[in-house]
Amino acid sequence: xxxxxxxxxxxxxxxxxxxxxxxxxxxxxxxxxxxxxxxxxxxxxxxxxxxxxxxxxxxxxxxxxxxxxxxxxxxxxxxxxxxxxxx
Numbered sequence: 001x002x003x004x005x006x007x008x009x010x011x012x013x014x015x016x017x018x019x020x021x022x023x024x025x026x027x028x029x030x031x032x033x034x035x036x037x038x039x040x041x042x043x044x045x046x047x048x049x050x051x052x053x054x055x056x057x058x059x060x061x062x063x064x065x066x067x068x069x070x071x072x073x074x075x076x077x078x079x080x081x082x083x084x085x086x087x
Contacts, residue, residue, distance in 0.1 A: 001070065003042040003077060008052060010036040010065065010076045035059050035087070036076065050080060058085045 001009050013035045018024055038056045052058065065078030 004047040006080045007042045009040040012036040
């Protein structure tokens with residue numbers, strides 16, 4: 001996948017299976033992950049270069065991006081502006 005303009009492809013981190021206290025979280029109560037690793041980066045838009053790179057771990061908004069399933073793997077395609085912070 002090669003994103004265009006200011007879009008990035010993010011592989012979301014898996015949802016937490018247990019709490020810090022050891023309680024197992026059922027599938028229906030799991031939170032949607034808001035963290036992931038950048039897999040691909042577009043060239044930028046209007047002459048502005050991208051500030052994130054492949055391999056960066058990022059935090060993004062809860063409802064950011066478009067979910068895509070490719071070859072059994074889930075990805076998010078989002079604008080660089082939807083990324084809140086690089087960890």
